[in-house]
Every structure is written in structure tokens, then in C-alpha cells.
Amino acid sequence: MGSKLKRIGWIGFILVITFAWIAAPVWAGKKDDVLNIAWEKELETLNLYYQTAREGVILGRHIFDRLIHRDPESGEYKGCLAKSFKWIDSVTMEFELREGITFHNGEKFDADDVVFTLNHMSNPENKVKVYQYVGWIKNAEKLGPYKVKINLKDPTPAAFEFLAGPVMIYPDEYYQKVGMKEFGVAPIGTGPYKVVKVTPGKEIVMKKNENYFKESPKGQPVIGTIRQRTIPEANTKMAELMTGGLDWIWHIPKDQAEKLAQMPNIDVVAAETMRVGFLYFLLDSPQVKTPFTDIRVRKAVAHAIDREAIVKNLVGGDSKVVHTTCYPKQFGCTEEGVTKYDYNPEKAKKLLAEAGYPNGLDVDLHAYRDRPYAEAVVNYLRDSGIRAKLQYMQYSALREIGRARKVPMAFWTWGSNSVYDISAFVGNWYKGTGDDVIRDPQVMEWLNKGDTSIDPAVRKENYKKALQKITEQAYTVPLFTWVANYAFSKELDFKAWPDEIPRFYMSKWK
Numbered sequence: 393m394g395s396k397l398k399r400i401g402w403i404g405f406i407l408v409i410t411f412a413w414i415a416a417p418v419w420a421g422k423k424d425d426v427l428n429i430a431w432e433k434e435l436e437t438l439n440l441y442y443q444t445a446r447e448g449v450i451l452g453r454h455i456f457d458r459l460i461h462r463d464p465e466s467g468e469y470k471g472c473l474a475k476s477f478k479w480i481d482s483v484t485m486e487f488e489l490r491e492g493i494t495f496h497n498g499e500k501f502d503a504d505d506v507v508f509t510l511n512h513m514s515n516p517e518n519k520v521k522v523y524q525y526v527g528w529i530k531n532a533e534k535l536g537p538y539k540v541k542i543n544l545k546d547p548t549p550a551a552f553e554f555l556a557g558p559v560m561i562y563p564d565e566y567y568q569k570v571g572m573k574e575f576g577v578a579p580i581g582t583g584p585y586k587v588v589k590v591t592p593g594k595e596i597v598m599k600k601n602e603n604y605f606k607e608s609p610k611g612q613p614v615i616g617t618i619r620q621r622t623i624p625e626a627n628t629k630m631a632e633l634m635t636g637g638l639d640w641i642w643h644i645p646k647d648q649a650e651k652l653a654q655m656p657n658i659d660v661v662a663a664e665t666m667r668v669g670f671l672y673f674l675l676d677s678p679q680v681k682t683p684f685t686d687i688r689v690r691k692a693v694a695h696a697i698d699r700e701a702i703v704k705n706l707v708g709g710d711s712k713v714v715h716t717t718c719y720p721k722q723f724g725c726t727e728e729g730v731t732k733y734d735y736n737p738e739k740a741k742k743l744l745a746e747a748g749y750p751n752g753l754d755v756d757l758h759a760y761r762d763r764p765y766a767e768a769v770v771n772y773l774r775d776s777g778i779r780a781k782l783q784y785m786q787y788s789a790l791r792e793i794g795r796a797r798k799v800p801m802a803f804w805t806w807g808s809n810s811v812y813d814i815s816a817f818v819g820n821w822y823k824g825t826g827d828d829v830i831r832d833p834q835v836m837e838w839l840n841k842g843d844t845s846i847d848p849a850v851r852k853e854n855y856k857k858a859l860q861k862i863t864e865q866a867y868t869v870p871l872f873t874w875v876a877n878y879a880f881s882k883e884l885d886f887k888a889w890p891d892e893i894p895r896f897y898m899s900k901w902k
Contacts, residue, residue: 437576456581508564663888667874694733709875724814752777
């Protein structure tokens with residue numbers, strides 16, 4: 393598969409290795425107390441309610457705080473900006489806030505910030521891109537300078553997960569002064585790091601918050617400066633890591649990670665993540681004609697892909713084939729009673745012929761992440777007569793045309809914003825959001841029942857019904873869980889977590 397591309401990649405990697413061994417390592421990061429990190433994706437904005445990229449999620453944990461904190465080690469919910477929290481009834485929550493906390497610009501944190509953030513972001517008119525994580529909020533009320541009540545539209549068992557993850561608190565005065573767009577390039581939070589420089593498309597520089605509140609369950613930041621650079625070219629990132637220009641990179645192909653592990657000054661870690669890859673079909677668009685409205689074509693795609701081989705030969709690590717679009721450890725995720733599609737190219741060809749494509753068909757596959765995986769999928773599809781052409785682009789561009797219903801088939805991945813509840817996955821793709829281009833009313837009804845019941849058994853039963861229909865109709869083709877390959881300087885004390893959030897505020901130099 394893609395042997396020519398592989399040869400080119402290996403030649404480039406060999407040149408990188410040669411260059412790295414000739415050049416003397418600098419490792420300026422520790423010397424200057426600057427952690428130099430890089431990833432390939434350019435963020436649309438640092439107003440993080442208006443983007444869904446994983447990299448934004450990561451930066452959000454450093455710049456902002458939440459009312460509560462989910463301990464990554466124990467899973468326990470702890471007070472963060474709130475010193476205590478409780479349920480009053482099934483649709484009412486109450487929070488006592490910490491006093492003495494300030495935002496990075498000196499603005500005082502109090503109940504007004506919480507009420508403004510929750511009411512503003514949960515208002516559909518403000519069109520946040522993560523509405524599924526705030527849409528359960530009816531409103532927030534100020535009960536006192538440091539006391540807040542949140543009223544829910546319906547019982548929401550995953551409320552703590554959302555409040556500990558995607559729902560971060562903004563400064564009301566500053567946000568209303570500068571507006572949505574300006575906040576996206578000059579964000580202000582209460583988190584362990586503050587943004588001091590943003591060069592769109594190139595770099596973001598964060599400095600340690602010297603006034604970070606001592607009671608934070610996140611602990612105190614140690615490293616003085618974090619410099620994040622956007623470097624799309626994988627070989628460039630590896631070259632800089634090996635020569636000391638970078639201290640940390642991730643999303644490294646399995647074969648190249650194995651080579652990096654042989655370098656004396658580099659540590660490599662392959663860690664399981666919550667991210668799941670899947671193929672997603674456009675069905676809810678009368679104006680766009682697509683062969684995927686025929687279930688036989690969708691099932692042909694499902695049978696055409698050897699997911700086990702991709703996991704074994706490309707992804708590696710603890711990656712696992714999945715048969716449903718959810719992370720196996722999320723509450724409500726199950727494969728009980730779902731339809732599974734084995735690798736069977738002959739069956740795929742037969743289904744295509746039955747659907748009126750005896751000579752196969754030509755299609756586009758849009759993708760944005762881990763190109764080798766997408767290329768492998770393309771090659772398997774072609775072997776079964778589905779002549780797929782890869783359209784590879786930035787995440788923001790793909791999401792825009794996907795929501796505009798211009799993408800018949802896409803290779804998506806979803807990390808659920810690191811929320812350990814199935815509602816954070818299926819709620820985005822099958823419950824009437826902007827990303828939902830399937831729009832099955834029965835599936836949406838089951839998901840709504842699962843999202844709003846306080847009975848765990850009722851929740852599980854409704855999620856199971858939804859997953860069974862989604863797989864039976866082959867609305868999507870679940871592929872596999874992601875493994876994140878991290879490579880970093882041996883001078884850095886870094887730990888990887890399954891929720892795919894590098895917590896640099898917990899890192900330090902050795």
C-alpha cells in the first residue's frame with residue numbers, strides 16, 4: 393500500500409537521521425527553562441468555545457480553569473474554581489466559589505464570571521461550536537458574590553464531566569470589552585499558564601502564572617515558558633527534536649517512532665487515547681447526489697477495509713478495532729447486539745454490483761489527520777472496486793465543508809473532548825448538531841433519553857438501541873482507537889494520559 397510514498401518518506405527520514413547525528417544537540421529548552429513543543433495543526437482561534445481541535449483542548453487546560461477538576465489519576469471530581477459543589481435536585485446544582493483568584497490581567501474572579509460564561513455560551517444565538525457540551529444548561533444564577541446556581545433543562549448525568557472538561561470560565565468584563573474575535577488572539581484565563589504572544593499559524597507562547605492559586609487541584613506549574621510552534625512537516629519536527637530545537641512532539645508514525653526510540657537523547661512513549669477513527673457518510677442532503685444513500689454501498693465500504701491489518705501494521709501500540717462509534721471505556725459504550733462487518737472484499741464487490749455498480753465507482757475520501765492511515769483506507773477501498781481519491785486538508789476546512797453538506801464520505805476522528813461519557817461522542821454525530829449529516833429521528837430520540845435519564849440502566853439501554861441501529865444501517869464505519877506516539881527530550885519529565893491531554897503544567901525538567 394502506497395509503496396512509493398513510503399519510499400519517499402523513508403528517504404526523508406534517513407536524511408533527517410543523518411543530519412541529526414552530524415549536528416550537535418543543543419537542548420536549549422532546559423537551559424533557558426523554555427519547553428519547546430510542536431504540532432502540525434493550526435488553530436482557528438483561542439476562543440475555545442469556537443473550535444473543537446484537540447490542540448485547542450490541550451491549550452485550554454493550561455490557560456483556563458473550570459468549576460471542578462477531574463483527577464486524571466483517580467477520576468475523582470475535585471473543586472477547582474469552586475471550593476464545593478452539590479446537587480440540590482435532579483435539575484439544580486449549587487457552587488460555592490473560591491475567593492482571592494485573579495485572571496491573568498488582574499481582573500478579580502467571582503460569580504459574575506461564572507454566570508456570564510455559562511449563560512453566554514449556552515445561548516444558541518452565540519453559535520458556539522461545542523454546543524453539545526453547554527446546551528444542557530437552562531441558565532446560571534448569582535446567589536451571592538461567590539455563590540452560583542446552575543439550572544438544567546433536563547436531568548443531565550454527564551454534567552460533572554462537562555463542567556470538568558469543555559466548560560471553562562471566562563472573565564466577563566474583559567470578554568465583553570474585547571469581543572469574541574479579539575479574545576481568540578488574546579485570551580485571558582485563570583489557568584497555570586498565561587498567553588503572552590500569538591503569531592497566527594506560527595507560534596503561541598505561554599508564561600507560568602506566578603499568581604496561580606495555591607489550592608488548585610492541578611498543582612503548581614514548574615516550567616517557566618511553553619512555546620508551541622506549528623510545524624506541518626513531520627520530518628522537520630523530528631529533525632528539530634533530535635537537534636534540540638524542540639523538546640516535545642507527538643503524532644509520530646509507528647515506524648518512525650521506533651527509529652526515534654533508538655536515539656540516546658530521546659524518550660518515546662506510545663499511549664492509548666480516547667480517540668476513535670471512523671468513516672462518516674452524508675445522507676441528509678437532498679441537493680447532493682451520493683451513492684452512499686444506498687445501504688448496500690455503505691456496507692460495501694465497511695467490508696472493504698482490513699482494520700486489523702491497519703491496527704497491526706500502522707497504528708500499533710494498544711490500538712484496538714472497534715465496531716461502534718464510541719470509546720470502549722466511556723459510560724454507555726457497548727458492542728452488545730451491534731452489527732459487525734468483517735474484512736471481505738468479495739462481499740464488498742457483490743454488494744456494489746447489487747447496488748448498480750458492477751464495475752465499481754469513483755468517490756472522494758476527505759481526511760485531515762494521520763495521512764498514512766487515510767492512504768491505507770483508500771488502498772483497501774480501491775482493491776474492492778471503490779476507486780477513492782484522497783482529499784487531504786486542514787481540520788477547520790474539512791469541518792466547514794462537512795457542515796455545509798459537501799462531503800459524501802469523510803475519515804473523521806473524535807476524542808470526545810476527553811469526556812468519559814458516550815453522550816460526548818454520539819451526541820455530536822447523531823443528535824442533530826451541525827456535524828450530524830445523517831439525522832435519524834429514532835436514533836436522536838434514543839440518544840435524548842439516554843442523555844437525560846438519571847437511571848444508569850435506562851441510559852445504557854437507550855444508547856445500546858441507538859448503536860445497534862447506527863451499525864445495522866452502516867451510517868458510519870467504525871475503524872479503530874488511536875494511539876498517540878510521543879517523543880521528547882530525556883531532560884523532560886513528562887507523563888502521557890489516556891484522555892489525550894498532555895498536561896505540561898505537571899511536567900518539569902529532570
